[in-house]
Amino acid sequence: MAKTRIQFICQACGTIHTRWAGKCDGCGEWNTLVEDGTQGGVGGGPQALRSPRKGRPVALTTLSGDIEDAPRIASGIAELDRATGGGFVRGSALLVGGDPGIGKSTLLMQAAAALARKGHRIVYVSGEEAVAQVRLRAQRLGAADSPVELAAETNVEDILATLADGRRPDLVILDSIQTLWTDIAESAPGTVTQVRASAQQLIRYAKSTGAAIVLVGHVTKEGQIAGPRVVEHMVDAVLYFEGEGGHHYRILRTVKNRFGPTDEIGVFEMSDMGLREVANPSELFLGERSAQAPGAAVFAGMEGTRPVLVEIQALVAPSSLGTPRRAVVGWDSARLSMVLAVLEAHCAVRLGQHDVYLNVAGGYRIGEPAADLAVAAALVSSLTGLALPADCVYFGEISLSGAIRPVAHALQRLKEAEKLGFAQAVLPAGPEEPVGGMGGRSFQPATLADLVIRIAGSRLKRAGNDD
Numbered sequence: 001m002a003k004t005r006i007q008f009i010c011q012a013c014g015t016i017h018t019r020w021a022g023k024c025d026g027c028g029e030w031n032t033l034v035e036d037g038t039q040g041g042v043g044g045g046p047q048a049l050r051s052p053r054k055g056r057p058v059a060l061t062t063l064s065g066d067i068e069d070a071p072r073i074a075s076g077i078a079e080l081d082r083a084t085g086g087g088f089v090r091g092s093a094l095l096v097g098g099d100p101g102i103g104k105s106t107l108l109m110q111a112a113a114a115l116a117r118k119g120h121r122i123v124y125v126s127g128e129e130a131v132a133q134v135r136l137r138a139q140r141l142g143a144a145d146s147p148v149e150l151a152a153e154t155n156v157e158d159i160l161a162t163l164a165d166g167r168r169p170d171l172v173i174l175d176s177i178q179t180l181w182t183d184i185a186e187s188a189p190g191t192v193t194q195v196r197a198s199a200q201q202l203i204r205y206a207k208s209t210g211a212a213i214v215l216v217g218h219v220t221k222e223g224q225i226a227g228p229r230v231v232e233h234m235v236d237a238v239l240y241f242e243g244e245g246g247h248h249y250r251i252l253r254t255v256k257n258r259f260g261p262t263d264e265i266g267v268f269e270m271s272d273m274g275l276r277e278v279a280n281p282s283e284l285f286l287g288e289r290s291a292q293a294p295g296a297a298v299f300a301g302m303e304g305t306r307p308v309l310v311e312i313q314a315l316v317a318p319s320s321l322g323t324p325r326r327a328v329v330g331w332d333s334a335r336l337s338m339v340l341a342v343l344e345a346h347c348a349v350r351l352g353q354h355d356v357y358l359n360v361a362g363g364y365r366i367g368e369p370a371a372d373l374a375v376a377a378a379l380v381s382s383l384t385g386l387a388l389p390a391d392c393v394y395f396g397e398i399s400l401s402g403a404i405r406p407v408a409h410a411l412q413r414l415k416e417a418e419k420l421g422f423a424q425a426v427l428p429a430g431p432e433e434p435v436g437g438m439g440g441r442s443f444q445p446a447t448l449a450d451l452v453i454r455i456a457g458s459r460l461k462r463a464g465n466d467d
């Protein structure tokens with residue numbers, strides 16, 4: 001008889017512990033360890049050791065050979081296909097993670113309907129909602145007439161038996177991974193063991209049949225239910241669906257992709273008819289700009305292969321506190337401290353007695369260091385009360401010495417800015433020289449001090465910055 005081994009698994013990161021503890025050594029989270037009695041574990045631990053199964057030879061094959069279908073199934077939803085790198089890959093597993101209510105089920109239902117209409121066999125398995133609820137959503141999305149095959153089921157063995165029946169599906173959507181459970185694991189649905197074992201079986205199904213599968217996973221803050229992180233390393237690609245509270249747009253971000261680029265985003269807007277593609281995100285993030293407000297600078301950024309223009313807003317105000325406030329939304333606060341330090345040390349811009357607030361418009365998040373120059377411009381503009389030219393974009397990285405360093409894709413950034421009606425740019429001098437319309441009116445400062453002088457002139461001294 002196999003002896004039951006007691007172990008404790010962290011529900012946040014999946015680390016296995018032999019004894020209970022309040023805090024997980026793996027991720028440092030508290031109260032996330034859950035007892036897990038396994039009969040030799042999934043896939044057989046001690047039991048397998050006692051009576052090793054005799055191996056079965058597998059057929060070896062060559063690298064060249066027939067590939068039956070087109071390797072990818074494009075959904076026709078351009079923003080989704082951009083994020084996946086050209087469509088769902090046959091025989092692969094894709095994880096779509098995100099906060100509850102962000103729109104994962106909506107996006108996948110829209111994709112399922114589009115693909116089914118093109119003649120693909122699409123199976124949508126809902127473990128969270130009853131058939132009636134899914135139908136209701138499909139009606140709202142105008143997808144009710146598409147031949148998507150629907151089931152409300154949570155047992156993996158039942159799901160696999162259902163899929164084995166009839167023509168092999170092209171795409172199977174499992175919504176969500178946290179509701180699935182398999183007979184081979186003994187713990188409750190939603191625990192790390194169940195989520196892993198269920199995902200493992202479904203991924204094996206995808207690899208052996210060539211069907212593409214999509215696993216939906218909720219990101220949970222408490223870590224009580226196993227989050228998508230525990231299956232991230234098992235799947236071929238991971239997309240996260242993100243959005244800011246109060247904003248209607250959603251960003252589908254590629255986090256991992258074995259078959260494509262990982263720095264792409266797809267942009268959508270949630271409407272009452274479902275998700276709408278946003279082909280030109282710059283227009284969305286620039287929003288309604290008031291031309292003459294000091295403290296606003298437009299950053300010409302890049303998301304993967306796509307330029308994105310976004311407004312950076314700064315507010316610099318005299319502080320009444322001993323330690324002035326620094327608050328940042330949408331950018332790295334350590335990066336802001338660095339830009340402030342360079343302004344103080346190399347440009348004689350004194351901000352030690354000022355509160356500094358920085359906001360990226362539209363709730364967008366910038367990850368690029370290329371935003372340094374736009375941030376510095378916005379800060380100096382707010383401090384001096386001098387508005388920046390409304391038709392100017394900024395990009396460039398600032399080094400600690402105060403020099404402006406070149407960044408990649410300068411021409412693409414300029415082209416996007418020109419397309420949206422901007423006429424001048426402040427950018428680093430670099431290998432890619434600006435040409436065309438923007439070329440004549442661009443300014444390429446060698447150091448941050450050059451830019452400060454251009455924006456503020458002699459104004460900084462009068463603004464009480466000469467102490």
Ligand code: TYD
Pocket residue numbers: 098099100101102103104105106107137140141270271272273274275
């Ligand atoms: P849903 O896809 O159920 O989110 P998830 O699967 O990520 O939990 O989307 C839920 C939210 O989207 C819900 O608050 C309602 C909203 N919504 C719309 O605004 N318009 C629509 O057409 C649909 C279907 C949903």
Ligand code: MG
Pocket residue numbers: 104105106128175
């Ligand atoms: Mg859902």
